[in-house]
Amino acid sequence: MAKLMKDRQYATPFTVLHAASLLGQRSRLVKFRNAIQKVVKDGDYVVDLGTGSGVLAIMAAKAKAGKVSAIEINPESIEYARRAARLNGVEDLIEFVQCNFSDFVPDTRADIVICEMLSSMMLIEQQIPASVYAIERILKPSGVLIPQEVDIFLAPVESPEIWGRFRFQEIQFPRVVQSAIHETTRDLADMSILESLKLMSLKQDTTIDETLQFTIVDKGTVHGLVGVFEARLCGDIVLKMEDGWKQLFIPLEQPIEVSSGDIFTVRVAYRPGKYDSLSIEIL
Numbered sequence: 001m002a003k004l005m006k007d008r009q010y011a012t013p014f015t016v017l018h019a020a021s022l023l024g025q026r027s028r029l030v031k032f033r034n035a036i037q038k039v040v041k042d043g044d045y046v047v048d049l050g051t052g053s054g055v056l057a058i059m060a061a062k063a064k065a066g067k068v069s070a071i072e073i074n075p076e077s078i079e080y081a082r083r084a085a086r087l088n089g090v091e092d093l094i095e096f097v098q099c100n101f102s103d104f105v106p107d108t109r110a111d112i113v114i115c116e117m118l119s120s121m122m123l124i125e126q127q128i129p130a131s132v133y134a135i136e137r138i139l140k141p142s143g144v145l146i147p148q149e150v151d152i153f154l155a156p157v158e159s160p161e162i163w164g165r166f167r168f169q170e171i172q173f174p175r176v177v178q179s180a181i182h183e184t185t186r187d188l189a190d191m192s193i194l195e196s197l198k199l200m201s202l203k204q205d206t207t208i209d210e211t212l213q214f215t216i217v218d219k220g221t222v223h224g225l226v227g228v229f230e231a232r233l234c235g236d237i238v239l240k241m242e243d244g245w246k247q248l249f250i251p252l253e254q255p256i257e258v259s260s261g262d263i264f265t266v267r268v269a270y271r272p273g274k275y276d277s278l279s280i281e282i283l
């Protein structure tokens with residue numbers, strides 16, 4: 001399993017500049033800080049999977065963790081995070097480890113694992129495989145995982161602009177998922193929940209395979225689906241899209257004309273973390 005994931009890194013390792021740009025998501029950081037301050041107790045051992053800029057590891061150190069292991073696959077980001085730890089006087093508390101999360105084996109089990117590899121309906125980023133690994137190999141049985149739950153929602157949308165970008169004059173391209181701001185899509189039905197994932201009780205082979213029925217509320221053309229998510233960090237602290245994420249646009253192969261009152265049925269299947277496992281079937 002670990003070997004397979006190493007073979008397919010996809011887009012998940014972020015550049016150091018991307019990791020630093022996530023520091024601009026202030027409400028996301030406030031929610032993480034509140035969650036970390038709520039669960040970290042004096043002397044706790046905390047592991048931060050996908051540390052990026054190191055921001056969550058530094059928050060844990062400042063919340064009086066006894067030790068923090070910050071894991072990151074990108075060597076430049078690890079170096080940046082190390083500099084940030086020095087700037088904040090917590091370098092002695094944080095061990096930086098540059099590796100794939102699935103190669104990290106802790107000396108002792110952790111009290112808390114933080115893992116922020118959210119976004120894109122958990123299709124591309126490694127939140128689900130990393131959470132499974134954290135439960136099986138890193139966390140104490142009584143430990144706490146942040147976030148604890150993720151809900152994924154979908155809706156059919158009209159977006160000639162995004163659908164059309166895969167053809168330039170006579171040059172065509174295969175259709176792939178795209179991140180999209182809400183203004184570039186028009187919802188044609190209410191959002192439906194695709195999956196509610198309890199991250200503490202996931203299985204190694206977690207897959208999503210659901211058939212959803214939408215009642216179309218407006219005449220238009222379905223060019224694709226958009227996926228969004230909410231993640232409960234702990235207690236009532238919930239991350240939402242407006243805390244920093246774009247929606248994921250999944251283009252259909254062929255647009256479908258719809259009218260108000262139509263039932264639009266779609267089967268969506270994928271293995272979280274495996275970008276090319278996505279299958280969309282219109283029924």
Ligand SMILES: C[S@@+](CC[C@H](N)C(=O)[O-])C[C@H]1O[C@@H](n2cnc3c(N)ncnc32)[C@H](O)[C@@H]1O
Nearest residue numbers: 012013014019022050051052072073100101116
């Ligand atoms: C969404 S960013 C979060 C960064 C930081 N924790 C924050 O909250 O700003 C996810 C980070 O996980 C790293 N990452 C992605 N896949 C990884 C893997 N397989 N093993 C270790 N790190 C990974 C990325 O390079 C990126 O820095």
